[in-house]
Amino acid sequence: xxxxxxxxxxxxxxxxxxxxxxxxxxxxxxxxxxxxxxxxxxxxxxxxxxxxxxxxxxxxxxxxxxxxxxxxxxxxxxxxxxxxxxxxxxxxxxxxxxxxxxxxxxxxxxxxxxxxxxxxxxxxxxxxxxxxxxxxxxxxxxxxxxxxxxxxxxxxxxxxxxxxxxxxxxxxxxxxxxxxxxxxxxxxxxxxxxxxxxxxxxxxxxxxxxxxxxxxxxxxxxxxxxxxxxxxxxxxxxxxxxxxxxxxxxxxxxxxxxxxxxxxxxxxxxxxxx
Amino acid sequence: xxxxxxxxxxxxxxxxxxxxxxxxxxxxxxxxxxxxxxxxxxxxxxxxxxxxxxxxxxxxxxxxxxxxxxxxxxxxxxxxxxxxxxxxxxxxxxxxxxxxxxxxxxxxxxxxxxxxxxxxxxxxxxxxxxxxxxxxxxxxxxxxxxxxxxxxxxxxxxxxxxxxxxxxxxxxxxxxxxxxxxxxxxxxxxxxxxxxxxxxxxxxxxxxxxxxxxxxxxxxxxxxxxxxxxxxxxxxxxxxxxxxxxxxxxxxxxxxxxxxxxxxxxxxxxxxxxxxxxxxxxxx
Numbered sequence: 001x002x003x004x005x006x007x008x009x010x011x012x013x014x015x016x017x018x019x020x021x022x023x024x025x026x027x028x029x030x031x032x033x034x035x036x037x038x039x040x041x042x043x044x045x046x047x048x049x050x051x052x053x054x055x056x057x058x059x060x061x062x063x064x065x066x067x068x069x070x071x072x073x074x075x076x077x078x079x080x081x082x083x084x085x086x087x088x089x090x091x092x093x094x095x096x097x098x099x100x101x102x103x104x105x106x107x108x109x110x111x112x113x114x115x116x117x118x119x120x121x122x123x124x125x126x127x128x129x130x131x132x133x134x135x136x137x138x139x140x141x142x143x144x145x146x147x148x149x150x151x152x153x154x155x156x157x158x159x160x161x162x163x164x165x166x167x168x169x170x171x172x173x174x175x176x177x178x179x180x181x182x183x184x185x186x187x188x189x190x191x192x193x194x195x196x197x198x199x200x201x202x203x204x205x206x207x208x209x210x211x212x213x214x215x216x217x218x219x220x221x222x223x224x225x226x227x228x229x230x231x232x233x234x235x236x237x238x239x240x241x242x243x244x245x246x247x248x249x250x251x252x253x254x255x256x257x258x259x260x261x262x263x264x265x266x267x268x269x270x271x272x273x274x
Numbered sequence: 275x276x277x278x279x280x281x282x283x284x285x286x287x288x289x290x291x292x293x294x295x296x297x298x299x300x301x302x303x304x305x306x307x308x309x310x311x312x313x314x315x316x317x318x319x320x321x322x323x324x325x326x327x328x329x330x331x332x333x334x335x336x337x338x339x340x341x342x343x344x345x346x347x348x349x350x351x352x353x354x355x356x357x358x359x360x361x362x363x364x365x366x367x368x369x370x371x372x373x374x375x376x377x378x379x380x381x382x383x384x385x386x387x388x389x390x391x392x393x394x395x396x397x398x399x400x401x402x403x404x405x406x407x408x409x410x411x412x413x414x415x416x417x418x419x420x421x422x423x424x425x426x427x428x429x430x431x432x433x434x435x436x437x438x439x440x441x442x443x444x445x446x447x448x449x450x451x452x453x454x455x456x457x458x459x460x461x462x463x464x465x466x467x468x469x470x471x472x473x474x475x476x477x478x479x480x481x482x483x484x485x486x487x488x489x490x491x492x493x494x495x496x497x498x499x500x501x502x503x504x505x506x507x508x509x510x511x512x513x514x515x516x517x518x519x520x521x522x523x524x525x526x527x528x529x530x531x532x533x534x535x536x537x538x539x540x541x542x543x544x545x546x547x548x549x550x551x552x553x554x555x556x557x558x
Contacts, residue, residue, distance in 0.1 A: 015376050019379045023379050041404050087285035090278035111543075111550050113540075115519075119300075120296045120533055123299065123303065143288040143291070146293070200385075203387065225390070226389055229393060
């Protein structure tokens with residue numbers, strides 16, 4: 001093989017090796033989830049079965065933990081969008097003195113590690129008698145997701161032309177109506193991006209509910225899976241794998257959905273002409 | 275003016291109570307002897323710099339700082355950053371379908387929630403897990419990965435989980451390098467390696483710096499992955515600062531001391547964030 005050909009082949013070879021390394025741990029979960037006698041090592045199941053999935057889904061405690069997870073994550077995503085759009089509006093539309101420092105503070109907050117404040121947050125929750133409250137946990141999650149939400153939504157809102165809104169005002173719409181009927185609908189791709197990102201972050205979050213929620217019957221899926229891991233993890237690999245796959249699915253589906261949105265989303269410029 | 279206050283009020287209240295509040299409390303509690311149980315739980319006292327004095331005397335703290343640095347260096351800077359760049363540059367101008375498949379596999383690790391990542395890797399690295407099965411089939415001895423090489427194990431899991439982010443950042447910035455510049459250099463007789471070091475790297479320098487800070491910040495806050503894989507052990511082998519903070523606050527019930535440790539984390543985070551904003555050169 002000459003040098004030129006080798007240069008072409010080597011990258012493909014390296015990429016294939018990296019790809020295989022990345023794939024092996026995931027392959028194991030997939031195979032184990034459809035195998036009743038799943039072992040720690042990767043084996044092709046002798047018999048394909050969905051029993052692991054039905055066992056997980058027929059346990060009401062698991063269903064409840066998924067529902068609680070959905071409540072926390074959907075609630076957080078929804079609140080971040082509503083509160084975020086409200087905050088983004090004056091930041092995008094009015095020129096004010098405090099705007100610049102406020103936006104810098106927001107950007108600064110997006111990158112702070114939340115892990116660092118969990119001990120005082122726990123103390124704050126005890127002080128306010130909010131420990132074990134799902135709503136309060138959701139509010140805390142909302143606050144931790146807000147900086148990113150406001151930052152993104154403000155940028156998306158900047159892309160919505162002011163003329164469209166002005167023509168709505170001329171037709172007699174109030175500022176509030178203008179936001180609701182003109183600005184928000186034009187920001188749908190941006191709103192979906194922020195919503196999906198917030199949901200996924202929250203859905204995968206283990207540390208926050210683990211610290212702030214104490215009653216096992218209020219645990220979201222992320223904490224339940226950890227309990228499962230500790231109790232049955234060394235025995236029931238197949239069931240744990242099935243649980244993991246069900247738990248991972250929402251994040252995967254939303255990611256695929258978000259990609260479609262992001263690729264077709266940014267054609268807002270055309271809206272002012274139409 | 276009044277109207278904009280109305281719009282901003284909900285976000286301000288939430289951010290003040292649940293974001294700024296805890297940060298201020300971190301500073302305050304660090305100087306108290308707050309405890310989870312016992313008499314100090316009821317009557318908290320101001321103890322000045324006592325927690326910090328104890329912290330710098332504590333060998334456990336020094337170990338945790340070292341572990342955090344190793345974890346950051348191996349998994350964030352070397353692992354995610356270099357592997358992410360390698361993936362992005364190798365995938366450049368390759369067959370479209372091949373690019374997509376590799377991309378999907380790497381991103382799958384990123385989309386997977388941290389706790390599932392931990393579970394996958396504990397199983398994969400366990401004594402009779404897939405990796406040892408592969409080693410055995412090559413005629414090599416089994417290795418107790420999580421006991422003999424715990425730090426390497428958590429770093430590999432974190433690299434698996436995080437690399438896709440760096441890969442996507444670098445893919446985007448490599449796409450911005452104009453093709454004509456590269457072609458011109460090749461016509462002038464530059465080798466592929468020279469094109470990389472003299473043209474591509476300087477042009478994507480900005481995104482390398484920004485990505486490095488962002489990945490470092492994310493890795494600094496990693497708790498779930500280590501906690502569920504090794505619990506910080508064996509011994510203190512993987513006890514990074516977030517794990518040490520958790521153990522002091524919630525296992526040893528020393529909330530004041532735990533908060534002092536979180537203040538250290540927070541201050542590192544604050545400086546890294548300021549660097550991040552500077553490196554972004556944003557226009558507001």
